[in-house]
Amino acid sequence: MRLSKSQFIRGLQCPKSLWLYKYKPELRQEPDESLQAIFESGKEVGELAQKLFPNGVTISYDPTKLYENAKKTTALIKSGIETIYEATFLYDDVLVMVDILHKGVNGWELYEVKSSTKENEVYLNDIAIQYFVVNGSGLQLANAFLIYINNQYVRHGDLDIQSLFTISPQTPIAIQKQESIVIELQRLKEVVKNDSSEPGRDIGLYCYNPYECDFKTYCWKDIPSESVFSLYFMGKQKMFDFYKRGIISFKQIKSEVELTAIQEMQVESALSGKVFINKEGISEFLSSITEPIGYLDFETFYSPIPHFNNQKPYQQIPFQYSLHVQKEDDLHHYEFLAQHGKDPRKEFIENLINNANDAKTVLVYNISFERRILNELIQSHPEYEQEINLIIGKLVDLLVVFKRGYYYSRKMNGSFSIKKVLPALVHGFAYDDLEISDGGMAMNAYKGLENISNISDIVKVGNNLLEYCKLDTLAMVKIHETLKQSTT
DNA sequence: ATGCTCAACGACTCGGCAGC
DNA sequence: GCTGCCGAGTCGTTGAGCAT
Secondary structure (H helix, E strand, O other), X not given: XXXXXXXXXXXXXXXXXXXXXXXXXXXXXXXOHHHHHHHHXXXXXXXXXXXXXXXXXXXXXXXXXXXXXXXXXXXXXXXXOOEEEEEEEEEOOEEEEEEEEEEEOOEEEEEEEOOOOOOOHHHHHHHHHHHHHHHHOOOOEEEEEEEEEOOOOOOOOOOOHHHHEEEEEOHHHHHHOHHHHHHHHHHHHHHHOOOOOOOOOOOOHHHOOOOOOOOHHHHOOOOOOOEHHHOOOOOHHHHHHHHHOOOOEHHHHHHHOOOOHHHHHHHXXXXXXXXXXXXXXXXXXXXXXXXXXXXXXXXXXXXXXXXXXXXXXXXXXXXXXXXXXXXXXXEEEXXXXXXXXXXXXXXXXXXXXXXXXXXXXXXXXXXXXXXXXXXXXXXXOHHHHHHHHHHHHHEEEOHHHHHOOOEEOHHHOOOOOXXXXXXXXXXXXXXXXXXXXXXXXXXXXXXXXXXXXXXXHHHHHHHHHHHHHHHHHHHHHHHHHHHHHHXX
């Protein structure tokens, strides 16, 4: 029974998920669409890192030609080639592909490339299993390294890949892990030996850690949507403590568990249908808002590889905003969507400064995001510092109303994201029927424009983006309206 | 993946008190 | 005056939840 490197890693998290992956792959849940861009950027990073060791030969991946690829790798090594990308090895029924295999002064070295910005245990296990297989198959490794993104790098002019990447030696830890690799491998092979013996395993912290499992919906099918696991701000460890004691449903929770104020409302409203409204709290919040009111929302995109000057890895670049301005009975809508392919920041700022000028209060949902983007714009464009600071000073966070528990309805089910709050407070508004229905999709759509050449398709994507972003600020207008009404 | 915020949590300090 | 214990208060860290 052969295992791939990624299956081994998966098995370390949960043996049952490995078994399901092998024998019941149809039970895998759909990957989160908003993470798609990150997933794809991994490839981009891998190819860029190859330039650190130029002039290598690539072994192209083909699942039907694994033995052939392994042979090809051996032949290339014998032929005197010093750098191989995706070098393929098979040993003890485990298949690994080494991102970069390079012959250094002391001998062969393996390099594992990650688009992450810090080291983590999973990557070290990843390196350790590769080390095991490569050594086992007969190529003595002198060293093993982890290559990852240095997020302190700021791009000026051409991309400086030496500064963009951190190369971190991991040889001692790889050697130290060899013993446990052998044991784990034995254990995992045992698990997948038999296709009829699905391992019994209860849900646990490992369903989230280090990654959320692809089979979570399958293993969690009996957990109701309103349960100890949906309680607001309940720590994961604590959730499972209750779960193990048999406390799962809201009814059980009510009689057994001490709750925070918001959790209390959550349980109470689920059991009785009651909507909690704290009029004094809401009134006090509303008094901090002065007309004309701006309702503002940004869309941004990012990538591990900085594309523009004065950009760091993963730094989010704003490319779009929507701004509703309410003055007495007049609601005016402003919007901005950058042309794709060039640095949108300067244009973005200038338009925003113009449009937001009138507003005395600027409402946002989750202030930390918009404030951070604005502060980063000051960093990259200090000539606008004063005007941007003026906007920052006007920001008020609508999310705070809900975080403080001033308004709670069962429909929120322990979440105060605007996608949950809007339908709970306002009828007839929902994100469901939009082409683009969350920020991640917006980012993907904008990034995807580089692959579209057909003008009418580009216009269509642009319109979808504008429609989505507009709904986000309109949602804030409506939520604000509902809050005002709720105090009378 | 980043970064911000806030609540929760654990570690720690400190005062009060009993017991010797 | 020393010790140990308890609860209350403080402080720094952790982690959940939000945005993209």
